[in-house]
Each structure stands twice: as C-alpha cells, then as structure tokens.
Amino acid sequence: MNTDLAIETHNLGRIYTIRNRRERRVRREIVALQDVNLQIPRGELFGLLGPNGAGKTTLIKILTTLLAPTSGWARVAGYDVVREPQKIRPRINMVSGGESSGYGLLTVRENLWMFAQFYGLPSREANRRIEELLRRIGLEDRIHTKSSDLSTGLRQKMNIVRGFLTDPEILFLDEPTLGLDVNAARDVRRFVREWLDVHPDRTVLLTTHYMVEADELCDRVAIINQGQVLACDSPENLKRRLERDALFEIEITSPNGLTGAILEAIPGVRRALLTETNGGARLDLTLVADSALPDVISVLTERSVRVRHLTKREPTLEDVFVELVGKPMAEAEKREDEDEP
C-alpha cells in the first residue's frame, strides 16, 4: 500500500443493471466505468474532465463509499472503499453542484452546524469555522438567513462551506460550479485554490465539464469519456500534445453545403469541425502545418463561402478533448443524453 497516494484505483469498473419493470427478466447493462486506473498523490488538485454521463459522478460515488464497484478496486486515504468504508468516511467530504442538502427552515449557520456535528466537530469549533469560512467565501452577511431564502449561487456557496468545514483530508467536488454565474463560480474557484495553498497536504478531486475550470485549477487532469480514462496529465502537457499542429478558428458566412468531411479531404487538414452560428458558421481547423491553410481558403472560395474572421490560436483542453474523442464536448454530451436509460 502506497501511503503517499490519496486515491488509487486499479481496473475499476461499474456496470449498472437495468431491469424492465414490466418484464422483470429483461435486463440491460450499462457500463458506467471501465478499467479506470488512477494514482493521485496527497496534496494534488486532480481534475476529472468529461461530458455529462461520462462516468465522473459514478467514480466519485465509488470513492466516497456510496457505491460498490463491480470490478477492480479503489483505495482512498490508503483504505479499501468496499472493505473499510468506516475508516475512509471521517477523512473525506463531498460537495455536488446543484445540491439542495440541508433544511430550508434552518439558517445557514444552523445547517452548517448540523452537518459539522455528524463529523463529531465540537460545537464551539464548528461555529468558529463556520464564521471563518463564510467570511472567506463572501457569505458572512447571510449567516442568519434561512437557506430556503438563498439564491442558487449563495446556496452553493453554503454547500461548499459544508464540504470544507470538517477539514477533510480528501475533498470530492462534483461539478461544484454547475449553474453558477461567472462571479459566483470565480469565488468558488478562488476559495478552493486558497484552501489548498494553506493546506498543502490536502487533496481535492474535482469533476467538471468546464474546460476553463479544469485548466485554471487542476494540477493534473484525466479526460474521461464513456466510462474510460483517455488521457491523464497536467493541462500543459495535455495541450502540448497539440503544439505540433496549427489551430485556426474561422468565422464564415453560410456554409453553402460545405462539410467537415470535404475539408478533411484536403491534404494537411487533420480535423475540420463546422458549427452553425447565428447568420453563419464557425470552422475549427486542425492543420498539420500553416502551409495547408491556402488550400482550405481556396475550397471556401470555390464554394462562395466568405471568410469573416480568421484567428490562429493556442491549443485548449477542448482541442485535446476533440483530439481524443473525435468530437467536441457539447456534441459528446448530446450523444450521452440520447443514450441515457
């Protein structure tokens, strides 16, 4: 057992069996997670990046002892999630995006105090921490507000405080900024980063489908899709994979029958993604070299497609995702939604 690892998984898998309610014998199996191997050292802010339905939440549920894996094993804080959940639970906490935990009739302080008691925190210490954390996240003026009177953003800030209140060794943040406005999301990200700066021995596992969030916050990122980890590295190293390519974003007028496949047939074009926009389209091009660009422009001209704007840009995690999955995350999410049981 490696004690330097906060989280370790080996060939971890989870299959859900869905029974048809009318015909009980009819079963369908959904592979939510498949052969996931991760090693997350203590002190790391590790990101799981993937579309909705990719298996991120299933993985978090297994690691927080809420769900048993159907294959492989996982250790959290050095303990097996199936055999030793009681040793794991005092050491962890979890916050999910959009959660409505707690009780609306209780104030922010009362809700947080209640959850702190479930972890055995002395009341005086709990109240001191509540005030401190609320101040840090910018919610101190709502300490006596009933949680039912909070907006979505403020409620999520309260949830975030709940997760940090027990001072966990390992914190699981499942889409913590889901549905938050830009300012609230920024506050949450800043809060997480500050906490880790002051507690360098603590580990955070963050799931997100926001590329910018993963890029900004995480030391390392695993890209996950359809239950499988496709790549795992620092955001810089992941993006470096694409540095040999030339990336262009071109705004065009109506495509006039132009497709990505037509452009990908041009020598030197590795990938061409066409997205309809208001009054035109956006073309995301991955070229083996800048020299392939004139041929692309020629094809556009032949089809009477006018170029409105052309930008050469640095690779992003979205590009890495497209490279690995073959389609943008939004499209992958649409596909997952269609596959939902």
Added chain:
Amino acid sequence: MSREAWALSAPVPKATGWQLFLKTVVARAYPRVVGQQRERSWIFFDVFLSVLAISAYVFVYRAIGAPEEYVGFVIVGGAMTAFWLNVLWSMSSQLYWEKESGNLALYIMAPNSMMAILLGMALGGIIATSLRALVILLVGSLIFHVQYAVGSIPALVIIFLLTLTALYGLGMMSASLFLLWGREAWHLANLAQEPIYLLSGFYFPVKNLGFWVAAVASIIPLTLGLDGMRQLLFPSGAALGFLDVRIEIVILTVLSVLFLVAARALLGYMERKAIREGRLLESRR
C-alpha cells in the same frame, strides 16, 4: 493570503464512538424541534383542523346520547393523532425525502451511524409533536369541559412513553421500507392514514371492533397505547378497555424492542442495497 490568516489550519480532536452517536442524534433532532416551530402554519393545520375533526365526533356522540367519557376518548385520540400523522408523514417518508434532497447520501457518507440519524428524527418528531398534542388536548378539554380522573400517574407516563417508543420504532422501520419499495412515498402514507384511524380506535374504544380485529390492530402501538391511557384517565375507562393495562404495557414493551431491532436491521439492509445497486440514493429530480 498568509497561513496565519486562515484560522482553520489547526486540527481539533473530533468526537467518535458514543459521543459522535449522541451528537448526531441531537443535531438531527434540531431541524425537527426548531425548524418546525418556525413554520407558524402548524397552529392552523395541526391544531385548528384537529380540533375541528374532534368536534364533529363530539357533536355526534352528544347527539346520540353516548356516555360522556366518549368525549374525553375523542380528545385523547385527537391529541394522539398528531403523533400518528408525524410518524406517517415526517418519519416513515423521511428517508425518501432525504434522498430526494440529497441529504441521504451525505448522511451515509458521514462517519456517523445511520441509526443515530433515525433516532434523531424520531426524538425531534416526539418533542415537536408533543407540543402540538398538548395544545390539542388543552384546547379540546377546555372547549368540551372534559373531566379527567387519573388512576395512576406512573402507569400513565409509562404507557405514554412506551407507546411513543413503539410508534416511532415503527416509523423508523417504515422509513427504510418506504425507501426500499421505491414507490412514491405519499401514496403509501395516504394508504395507511385512514385505515389506522379506524383500526386503532382514535375516536372510539377499540373494544367495539371485537376481540380479533382489536387484537390484529394492536400491531399498531397506538391501539393499545390509546386504550391504556383512556383506562387510566377516565373513571369508567377500565370498563370500556380492551385488555388489562398491565398486559398492554408488556405488549407495548415487546413491540418497542421488536420495531427498534427491525428498524436497525432494515436500515443496514437498505444501506447495503443502496451501495450495491447504486439506484437507491439517486434523486428523481
């Protein structure tokens, strides 16, 4: 930001074992006791409507010339209805609602005992509902001039506490059952509400149902609890009672133990099933 500025850095010892158990019970009871009192509508829904229901029976009994003790029986039954409704709507259905709000997963994930969570719910329910029941009893007794003649205060206290223990034990057991059945909880609660009013003799002596029906209805702790309390509160109560109070105390003790043990076993089963199958903790929202 400096390290000193973040006051959380120093770890503090946390309670474990029975101390954690007690903290959890108190913390989970808190929303019931404090939170519910903040919703002032309870005065209307839990007291005024209950007194209205009681009044209907009182007027019927007086119109047909039933013994005056029946009026007292109805008042006591009306007060105890508050506990039954609390067990049915706030206790049995509670794990279902906790699942829907996302609390259940947090409760299971925390290092506390789920039994402590359930006990906390029950304790909070008992405290909050006792206030409602007391108000119903006082208001009803004042309006209809009910005379009490308590035979034995210790026996009355014992039978009242045993009734609540067994009743909330039943509620704790039902909480896991409701969740396991996976149906819409309010349908189950609706289904159980009215038949129990009839079988437990909320508004009349259960003896009138005949021995075997009353015996079967005794599985619901309120049946014997109400019967025993009426026997101890009214001069002619014993004559209208179903069983001897001492026998009722023994049966209620057995039911208390039985329901609490079953609640613990079912809770463990529910937790294992939830973790194994993964669906039980998922909200439908």
